[in-house]
Amino acid sequence: MHLKNKKVLITGSEGFIGSHLVEKLVELEAEVTAFVLYNSFNSWGWLDTLDEKYKKHIKVFTGDVRDENSIRKAVEDKEVVFHLAALIAIPYSYYAPSAYVDTNVKGTLNVLQSCRDFNVEKVIHTSTSEVYGTAQYVPIDEKHSLQGQSPYSASKIAADMMAESYYRSFETPVATIRPFNTYGPRQSARAVIPTIIAQILAGAKEIKLGSLTPTRDFNYVKDTVEGFIKVAESDRTIGRVTNIGTGKEISIGELAKKIISLTGRNVEIICEEERIRPEKSEVNRLCACNKKAMDDAGWKSQYSLDTGLIETIHWIEKNLQYFKSNIYNV
Structure with a gap:
């Protein structure tokens, strides 16, 4: 799949990785709609700080992944959906576990159901290396067992299983990307x-x-974003999980x-x-073991x-x- 001219939706677009992904997709000449969490300040998060050369090429849709109606409206005419929206702070999940279920599990369900209903060509669901828990062996490949060692990781495991179930039950073209610890500007x-x-x-x-x-295993954000692009472009990633990590x-x-x-x-x-x-x-x-990323998506860390x-x-x-x-x- 080539992303040029594709109608693309990115949930969590205002966040750290999401804002970098928006920039990359604009550079690839995709038609980008950035889904931003609604707030009364009309803040678009990190998107507010982007250079005008990027901002003029994106449409911003404000809504909430927990609300199925706003997700349906955003997904309706899209061809590719990158689902990044999530609550991600592990310590906060000890205090507010139900919020993680609402956002990470129900939010993912809403995205998947809308993508199924509107026959989206490719859905890239974002997982996390935290679902593996403490490594039972290294490097960690995608067959490693999953361990819910925090409410956050448990919610992401549930979201990953929901994504897998939609592929297996309804043939929804879902690819799960599992980045290891991403870092960088923003x-x-x-x-x-x-x-x-x-x-x-x-x-x-x-x-x-x-x-x-x-x-x-720390992965620079530009490498992680390239992983999203490679996983989206490859047909071999559909129905599969792909680790994105350096192996160090x-x-x-x-x-x-x-x-x-x-x-x-x-x-x-x-x-x-x-x-x-x-x-x-x-x-x-x-x-991380990144062999599958290299074999199936042609991805390798550069930084x-x-x-x-x-x-x-x-x-x-x-x-x-x-x-x-x-x-x-x-």
């Missing part, structure tokens, strides 16, 4: 990399983090030391109790961790006003 301080960078650039002499021993892991502690070194600051790392997940909820190791971190540091330095670095952002 990511909120809820995530570890911008948390570290924002605290350092704000002048902190101590940076506060949760557990330092878990390892993660680094501990949070070593990551923090690397970022400190790249910024040239003298900073101490503090492990703060408030930021530590419950013991059985912590995912201790994630490292090294250092290159991606440097670009992220430069962006946060210019946009530090968006970060409340002295407050723990759940």
Whole structure:
């Protein structure tokens, strides 16, 4: 499938990954409709910050994935749907689990049903590496068991199974993309990399983090977005899950030391109790097997961790006003 001139809908378009995906699809000359969560401020999230060369080529549709009527209206004439809208903060899912079910499970159901009803050509459903839980073996391939180690991951497992059921029951052309830990410009301080960078650039002499021993497979946002494009374009991804990750892991502690070194600051790392997940909820190791991404979609990461971190540091330095670095952002 070629995306040029395709009528494309992106849910979660105003968010971190979604806004980068909007830019990429405009560059590919798709007809882009950006689905944005309705709010009385008429805020389009990160889309408000895009260069005019992108904004003039997108249509913005305000609605809520939890509402089936607004989703149906948005999907009605579309050929390709990228479904990214979700609640994603793990700590907040401990306090508001029902909100995660409403948004991540029911929201996904609404998208899938509308895509089925209107015969959408391809649906790209967004999963997360968190559904694997702590790695039972590495690298983690798509056959690895799923473990609901937080209400967030449990809701995403349910959403993934809903997507699979629509493919198996109704032949809805769903492809599930499973990105490992994405980072880069526009990511909120809820995530570890911008948390570290924002605290350092704000002048902190101590940076506060949760557990330092878990390892993660960090994927630069431009690579993740390219994964979305490749999964959408390939017919071989329909009805399948595709990991998007580098195949390399680094501990949070070593990551923090690397970022400190790249910024040239003298900073101490503090492990703060408030930021530590419950013991059985912590995912201790994630490292992707990306063979299927390479074989089925022709995708491979292009950015090294250092290159991606440097670009992220430069962006946060210019946009530090968006970060409340002295407050723990759940």
